[in-house]
Every structure is written in C-alpha cells, then in structure tokens.
Amino acid sequence: MEFITLITLLCFFLSGTTIAIGQPASIAFSETEGVLKLGGTGQAPTIVIDSKDWAGVTRAGNDLANDFGLVTGTKGKVVSSTSGLSGAVVIIAGTRVPSTLYGSTSPIIDSLVSAGKFDASNIKGKWESFSSALVEKPVEGVDRALILAGSDKRGTIYAIYDVSEQIGVSPWYWWADVPPKKHPALYALPGTKTQGPPSIKYRGLFINDEQPALTNWVKSNYGGVYNSQFHAKVFELLLRLRANYFWPAMWASKFHVDDSKNGPLAEEMGIVMGTSHTEPMARADKEKVKPWDWKSNQNNLKKYMQDGATRSKNWEVVWTLGMRGDGDTGSPTLDAKSLVDVFTAQQSILKSTLGVSSLNAVPQMWCVYKEVGGYYQAGMKVPEDITILWSDDNSGNIQRLPIPSEANRIGNAGVYFHLDYVGSLLK
Structure with missing residues (x-):
C-alpha cells in the first residue's frame, strides 16, 4: 500500500475534541465460545515484553498493565521473560522486524513465528502495522495467550494501546479527564486482527x-x-x-x-x-x-x-x-x-x-x-x-x-x- 499523503499536521492552541478510533473488535466484555479471559476483579494479565525490544514498547506495556487496573480494579504486570508463567493469564507483545531506526526484534515473537504458532507474514516490511491473535500453547506452562506483534516499534506500541482503548481507557483519559469505563471482566476474542499500514x-x-x-x-x-x-x-x-x-x-x-x-x-x-x-x-x-x-x-x-x-x-x-x-x-x-x-x-x-x-x-x-x-x-x-x-x-x-x-x-x-x-x- 502506498501512502496517499506523507504528512498531516494539526496546529493545536487549545484543547481539541475527543474522537474515537474506529477499529475491528478483538476484546469483549462477556464470555462467549473461544474467548480468553484477560482480566477482572482480582485477576489481571502478565504482559511479557522481551528485554531486547524497544524501551518504548515496555513503557506502553506498563501503561496497559495500569489500564487494566483502571477498568477492573486489578492492575497487570510486565515481565521480560517467559519463565514462571504457569497458571498466569498472559499477553505477549513484541516487535517482529529488526531495524536500526524503528526498534529491536523480540526473540520471543521470533520463536513463535519460527515454530509456526504465529503468522507475522501479513505485517512483514510494513510501516507501523500490527497483528494480534490468540495462540495455543505459545510457551511452556501457558495454555493460551494473546499475542501482539508489531512490524516496527510503533506498530507494537499501537497494538498495545489498541487493547487499552478497547478495554475502556480513552486516549484522552488524562488530558480531558475522560473516565475509564468499568467492566467486571475482559475477554480476548478468537481470530486474528491485522491493522496498518496507515494511509x-x-x-x-x-x-x-x-x-x-x-x-x-x-x-x-x-x-x-x-x-x-x-x-x-x-x-x-x-x-x-x-x-x-x-x-x-x-x-x-x-x-x-x-x-x-x-x-x-x-x-x-x-x-x-x-x-x-x-x-x-x-x-x-x-x-x-x-x-x-x-x-x-x-x-x-x-x-x-x-x-x-x-x-x-x-x-x-x-x-x-x-x-x-x-x-x-x-x-x-x-x-x-x-x-x-x-x-x-x-x-x-x-x-x-x-x-x-x-x-x-x-x-x-x-x-x-x-x-x-x-x-x-x-x-x-x-x-x-x-x-x-x-x-x-x-x-x-x-x-x-x-x-x-x-x-x-x-x-x-x-x-x-x-x-x-x-x-x-x-x-
């Protein structure tokens, strides 16, 4: 896909209006067939981000962990290794494509791709794109996990914040005091979601x-x-x-x-x-x-x-x-x-x-x-x-x-x- 326009720039002098981002849903608030419960009262995910990935990815992961707390009352946590995850609710996020400009490759995501457990071909070489899917037995001790893979560092960051917005945290939660939408339970839907590149x-x-x-x-x-x-x-x-x-x-x-x-x-x-x-x-x-x-x-x-x-x-x-x-x-x-x-x-x-x-x-x-x-x-x-x-x-x-x-x-x-x-x- 070629870019229709290279740059769009808005000049803000005062606060803007809140505009939601249209997107396919990958999160639900009630239990249906094939879903994975990500969080609820007393339950929150462990978010795995490899230490070799871009620092901004880990930063966004920590925001997501906090966002679960804003929505359900129970915060998630971020770890850098897949060891000791037995029994945990797991989200694995990482950057698939190495680049000197846009971020490091996540060895964890690479291993999932190499093992044939996750297909990242639909984002390969694309600008600021991501794919997410529920994966069976992604790592030892984990039956199912939500995988978020970005084509570059911003692709991964957008994948993480995509989950944040869907669970109920507005991008404007801080600047415009938009209250998070409370939910007793959060579920990841089955299937694959792919987004990007932007036009x-x-x-x-x-x-x-x-x-x-x-x-x-x-x-x-x-x-x-x-x-x-x-x-x-x-x-x-x-x-x-x-x-x-x-x-x-x-x-x-x-x-x-x-x-x-x-x-x-x-x-x-x-x-x-x-x-x-x-x-x-x-x-x-x-x-x-x-x-x-x-x-x-x-x-x-x-x-x-x-x-x-x-x-x-x-x-x-x-x-x-x-x-x-x-x-x-x-x-x-x-x-x-x-x-x-x-x-x-x-x-x-x-x-x-x-x-x-x-x-x-x-x-x-x-x-x-x-x-x-x-x-x-x-x-x-x-x-x-x-x-x-x-x-x-x-x-x-x-x-x-x-x-x-x-x-x-x-x-x-x-x-x-x-x-x-x-x-x-x-x-």
Whole structure:
C-alpha cells in the first residue's frame, strides 16, 4: 500500500475534541465460545515484553498493565521473560522486524513465528502495522495467550494501546479527564486482527505555546518549562491516538535546551520530531543566531543548521528545510533563488552528517506557509525528495493541494491545518 499523503499536521492552541478510533473488535466484555479471559476483579494479565525490544514498547506495556487496573480494579504486570508463567493469564507483545531506526526484534515473537504458532507474514516490511491473535500453547506452562506483534516499534506500541482503548481507557483519559469505563471482566476474542499500514505516513500536531491558555497552564503545573514530564504526557496521547509526529512549542521555549531529556524521551517513546515552518534543521526559534539573514550572515546560519543536524542525527526526525524571516515573519531579503540556495546548503549538511549519498529515504519537509507560497508560485524548483507541506490560510481554507504533475514526487506532500489560530491572517 502506498501512502496517499506523507504528512498531516494539526496546529493545536487549545484543547481539541475527543474522537474515537474506529477499529475491528478483538476484546469483549462477556464470555462467549473461544474467548480468553484477560482480566477482572482480582485477576489481571502478565504482559511479557522481551528485554531486547524497544524501551518504548515496555513503557506502553506498563501503561496497559495500569489500564487494566483502571477498568477492573486489578492492575497487570510486565515481565521480560517467559519463565514462571504457569497458571498466569498472559499477553505477549513484541516487535517482529529488526531495524536500526524503528526498534529491536523480540526473540520471543521470533520463536513463535519460527515454530509456526504465529503468522507475522501479513505485517512483514510494513510501516507501523500490527497483528494480534490468540495462540495455543505459545510457551511452556501457558495454555493460551494473546499475542501482539508489531512490524516496527510503533506498530507494537499501537497494538498495545489498541487493547487499552478497547478495554475502556480513552486516549484522552488524562488530558480531558475522560473516565475509564468499568467492566467486571475482559475477554480476548478468537481470530486474528491485522491493522496498518496507515494511509498517511506522518501524523501529528504542533502544540503551540500561545498565551494565556497553555502557557499559563504550564506555568502552574510544570514551573513554566515544557520539560520531559510535560512531553511524556503529550507523547503518550499521540501514541494512543496512533499519531507519530510532533512540532514542539516555539514562542518561549527551546525543546532540546530547556530539558536535555526531551530529545531522548521522544526517541524512546517512538515520536518522530520536527520543528515548525519557521524553525529549520531541528533547531528552536529561540536558538537562532543574529542577524537571521541568509544574505548577510550565511556562514553563521550554516553553522547553526549544522549544529541542529549533529544534535539530532541519531534520532527519528522529519527535517524542516527552508527559511523564513525572524519570529514567524517573512524575510525581507529572501527570494525564490536564494531559498533554493538555502535548500542546497541544508541538504549538503544532511548528507554529510547522516553519511548518505542520497536523501530519498531521509524525511524532509518544506512548509508552504504565508508568504512562502509566493516563492513556489513564482516557479521555484523544489528538490524532488522534499515533502511539500501545504497550509491553510489560518481561516480553515486550504490554499492549494498537489496537482497531477506533482503527484509522483519522491517527497510527496502533506497538509498543515490550524484547529485554532491566534494572530494576523494571511493576506
């Protein structure tokens, strides 16, 4: 399945509405033929996640164990080995496909596949996909278990949170105080469920720090700093909603600088980091060098961009390319020709820093926002491997979408849409 659109990005200034995820059911609340009881009052599952799997998978597993407690009153637990499981109710979760970018292989899942007990062929090589099934005698001492296998680390994480939502825990349980739905018993249904890959490759939000809403709330709850404790809650929400992409707040904060744990936390949890339309090369607006002018300060700007690439080179990133003026404004000296020069410099930095000869497989994005659209409309040639992120006009009207001649670009396209907008409108 090819991706219809590469990126979709929502800009949140205030809290959004709750939208449930449509999905086939693999969980039931009453006993029928062939089901496996997973939990109830005084009973909860042991969730097995191999220690070699991605840390974010274990983190999601612990959330699921806690979610059983929210629904039934009895929490589950997470273990890293299949030994000593005799008599336990068992869920085994793990990542099937090894990848240097997306997570480690679970030897436990591999052994089930090798033994012919679990079929993972329907997710092999697919992006963010998962399969789940009830398996007979998966490991010694266990008669039946629910198996959750992901094609990559987020596939496994989504499989885990899929169970959380089905048992009655809303993705918005924390942010919107949606109460968990209580159930006296929870059952896994027989059969195989497969989900993914998504039609949109990168899906996320730009959670801006406008006054007074979010800024004042962060002051009250996190000492005014968008730190790793704050971002852990944001990232969990994204993953529970099966999003994967994030632009951090920019007006009074610096994601990587304000808390050195922010970047590693995003990588651990499986969030692909980006930066807003006015913040190139994984650097914050408040880190910018002065003067912020390509024409007069090109060497210092190149170092600024190089430092951003160096800092984030080992993490999953959609690299924001291009350049605007300082502080979310148009540049008085940039034009279509000089912006192409900016692209050339940025792509050269990425090639040397990432050690690649081609950027076709490196996610890069240029946001056609406000005055930037005029450069493209004037005939500016954008490298084929850069995703063009089309924007709305800040009033909910998409300015433009890809035309047929742009449909086969390597970088494809995306949409940046504001749920709420504070500021001057596009003229």
